[in-house]
Amino acid sequence: xxxxxxxxxxxxxxxxxxxxxxxxxxxxxxxxxxxxxxxxxxxxxxxxxxxxxxxxxxxxxxxxxxxxxxxxxxxxxxxxxxxxxxxxxxxxxxxxxxxxxxxxxxxxxxxxxxxxxxxxxxxxxxxxxxxxxxxxxxxxxxxxxxxxxxxxxxxxxxxxxxxxxxxxxxxxxxxxxxxxxxxxxxxxxxxxxxxxxxxxxxxxxxxxxxxxxxxxxxxxxxxxxxxxxxxxxxxxxxxxxxxxxxxxxxxxxxxxxxxxxxxxxxxxxxxxxxxxxxxxxx
Amino acid sequence: xxxxxxxxxxxxxxxxxxxxxxxxxxxxxxxxxxxxxxxxxxxxxxxxxxxxxxxxxxxxxxxxxxxxxxxxxxxxxxxxxxxxxxxxxxxxxxxxxxxxxxxxxxxxxxxxxxxxxxxxxxxxxxxxxxxxxxxxxxxxxxxxxxxxxxxxxxxxxxxxxxxxxxxxxxxxxxxxxxxxxxxxxxxxxxxxxxxxxxxxxxxxxxxxxxxxxxxxxxxxxxxxxxxxxxxxxxxxxxxxxxxxxxxxxxxxxxxxxxxxxxxxxxxxxxxxxxxxxxxxxxxxxxxxxxxxxxxxxxxxxxxxxxxxxxxxxxxxxxxxxxxxxxxxxxxxxxxxxxxxxxxxxxxxxxxxxxxxxxxxxxxx
Numbered sequence: 001x002x003x004x005x006x007x008x009x010x011x012x013x014x015x016x017x018x019x020x021x022x023x024x025x026x027x028x029x030x031x032x033x034x035x036x037x038x039x040x041x042x043x044x045x046x047x048x049x050x051x052x053x054x055x056x057x058x059x060x061x062x063x064x065x066x067x068x069x070x071x072x073x074x075x076x077x078x079x080x081x082x083x084x085x086x087x088x089x090x091x092x093x094x095x096x097x098x099x100x101x102x103x104x105x106x107x108x109x110x111x112x113x114x115x116x117x118x119x120x121x122x123x124x125x126x127x128x129x130x131x132x133x134x135x136x137x138x139x140x141x142x143x144x145x146x147x148x149x150x151x152x153x154x155x156x157x158x159x160x161x162x163x164x165x166x167x168x169x170x171x172x173x174x175x176x177x178x179x180x181x182x183x184x185x186x187x188x189x190x191x192x193x194x195x196x197x198x199x200x201x202x203x204x205x206x207x208x209x210x211x212x213x214x215x216x217x218x219x220x221x222x223x224x225x226x227x228x229x230x231x232x233x234x235x236x237x238x239x240x241x242x243x244x245x246x247x248x249x250x251x252x253x254x255x256x257x258x259x260x261x262x263x264x265x266x267x268x269x270x271x272x273x274x275x276x277x278x279x280x281x282x
Numbered sequence: 283x284x285x286x287x288x289x290x291x292x293x294x295x296x297x298x299x300x301x302x303x304x305x306x307x308x309x310x311x312x313x314x315x316x317x318x319x320x321x322x323x324x325x326x327x328x329x330x331x332x333x334x335x336x337x338x339x340x341x342x343x344x345x346x347x348x349x350x351x352x353x354x355x356x357x358x359x360x361x362x363x364x365x366x367x368x369x370x371x372x373x374x375x376x377x378x379x380x381x382x383x384x385x386x387x388x389x390x391x392x393x394x395x396x397x398x399x400x401x402x403x404x405x406x407x408x409x410x411x412x413x414x415x416x417x418x419x420x421x422x423x424x425x426x427x428x429x430x431x432x433x434x435x436x437x438x439x440x441x442x443x444x445x446x447x448x449x450x451x452x453x454x455x456x457x458x459x460x461x462x463x464x465x466x467x468x469x470x471x472x473x474x475x476x477x478x479x480x481x482x483x484x485x486x487x488x489x490x491x492x493x494x495x496x497x498x499x500x501x502x503x504x505x506x507x508x509x510x511x512x513x514x515x516x517x518x519x520x521x522x523x524x525x526x527x528x529x530x531x532x533x534x535x536x537x538x539x540x541x542x543x544x545x546x547x548x549x550x551x552x553x554x555x556x557x558x559x560x561x562x563x564x565x566x567x568x569x570x571x572x573x574x575x576x577x578x579x580x581x582x583x584x585x586x587x588x589x590x591x592x593x594x595x596x597x598x599x600x601x602x603x604x605x606x607x608x609x610x611x612x613x614x615x616x617x618x619x620x621x622x623x624x625x626x627x628x629x630x631x632x633x634x635x636x637x638x639x640x641x642x643x644x645x646x
Contacts, residue, residue: 007409010459010462013458014455014458014462015403017454017455017458018399018402022391025433025436026391029436032440057376058380059379059380059382060438111555111556113548114548114550115497115546115549117485117489117497118491119489119491120491227444230441231441238383273440273443274441
């Protein structure tokens with residue numbers, strides 16, 4: 001009688017295992033894309049630039065989902081993803097499941113300090129909405145302030161630099177920066193969708209959040225990353241984008257000379273995982 | 283064919299028997315040369331005939347090293363197999379990345395799923411054709427890498443949300459291949475993947491995002507506990523070194539987190555002030571490593587003794603550093619280190635002597 005764990009049985013089990021796992025993964029992916037998309041949104045090169053880390057060792061192409069947050073400080077015109085948005089305060093931290101002692105001790109390096117841990121959450125991304133318009137208003141206000149400081153002439157120096165920086169910042173925001181802004185987070189994706197029902201403007205996807213050190217005595221949160229931020233481009237669309245020269249970060253900063261050159265129809269399925277439905281070249 | 287010693291079940295047991303036979307032959311020649319005594323010619327012929335049959339049988343069944351030179355070559359083969367596995371695995375990995383973007387999604391999926399299956403077939407083929415097992419283990423390792431690549435790249439193609447379940451799947455295949463090919467390298471890979479999965483789960487249960495499982499070293503205590511008792515549940519009579527691998531990793535997964543937490547209490551789940559946590563874990567570190575040495579000596583598990591020794595020394599020297607580095611002159615600090623090592627040598631020498639005495643008493 002053969003032993004239960006004979007080599008032959010183990011090899012057979014391995015083959016079956018590999019097949020079954022692949023079938024499950026592929027069926028799951030097909031399931032995510034079946035039925036009506038959970039979200040279907042048209043984004044441009046501004047929101048989906050090509051990944052900067054592509055190399056000759058990797059022949060595939062991915063697009064980076066670029067997004068920002070509107071910082072809580074109303075006079076902060078700098079836009080990025082590392083700020084702490086006004087909506088991500090103590091109440092939101094509690095809602096996302098962060099412990100009271102972690103909230104109370106955020107940023108305080110005392111004897112009871114605990115290294116903060118991340119949590120998963122669903123993030124709401126708004127496309128070309130109120131958050132983006134507010135960011136533009138702040139940039140315009142910053143430019144107005146800088147111009148006022150230069151009203152009597154400012155030569156070379158920090159005042160001139162500030163004016164130039166404000167001009168570039170506004171141009172970048174208006175012409176090249178992403179119009180996707182994270183505006184909310186929660187643990188229940190269905191509840192978030194009920195609150196943001198427009199599937200052509202709001203993406204609800206999974207991400208990772210953390211507590212940020214306390215500002216002015218109050219803890220706040222930040223979004224560390226989205227779970228899926230690099231979106232694979234299938235071959236049929238890759239051929240379209242291959243014809244478009246790759247841009248480096250330096251090009252993106254020169255906003256007025258480098259408008260977006262393509263649009264991408266992006267869909268999210270039942271598992272909140274995205275895929276590219278179409279690519280349009282301008 | 284009837285083998286003289288059918289009770290031998292693994293290669294290590296066979297190798298030990300071969301080594302004893304060779305040592306017996308050398309010792310017998312030495313006794314004859316020193317005119318201590320000799321055996322009758324019929325007895326020598328009978329013993330030699332028995333040993334020749336034994337050695338031949340063991341070489342057929344287990345591919346043992348009959349001479350010291352053969353042992354050295356075997357070591358070289360193991361190193362070559364390990365490097366070959368690493369090189370081939372890296373090659374497979376980069377080969378995919380170089381060309382996968384030129385294929386459509388269906389072709390990519392077929393290629394990714396086929397690669398580990400083809401390599402699995404080659405592993406099986408090698409296992410059946412080559413009695414040494416080196417080729418099967420080499421190709422088995424590449425098969426595992428192909429499976430890791432399989433799932434990783436399917437995840438990229440379909441933009442799948444990363445999950446800790448991938449670790450479990452990789453661990454399962456690694457374990458199956460390890461037991462199919464008697465590969466300790468694959469077993470170690472399976473243990474590492476399983477530990478990552480269990481730690482990530484422990485982290486998730488504690489409310490953390492799974493990728494951050496390393497930020498709370500206590501997440502590794504669960505896999506450490508599981509691994510330590512596996513050899514007690516699964517008997518590995520025919521699998522050389524498997525028990526040692528399980529126990530060694532179990533101790534590493536137990537003692538490394540304790541070492542980290544004994545210095546950085548802020549990484550602990552325990553809701554005490556960090557200094558108290560560090561003290562607790564320092565005590566735990568000394569206790570666990572000393573217990574490992576004691577258990578290892580009692581049971582004959584040399585890997586447990588060695589791991590316990592290493593960590594005991596690390597904990598001790600860490601305390602010396604905490605106490606004296608800042609205020610002792612450096613020459614005195616290192617003198618203390620050296621003297622403590624000498625003291626340890628004296629203690630071990632005494633222990634060894636006690637163990638040796640008790641063995642003499644047993645044989646008397």
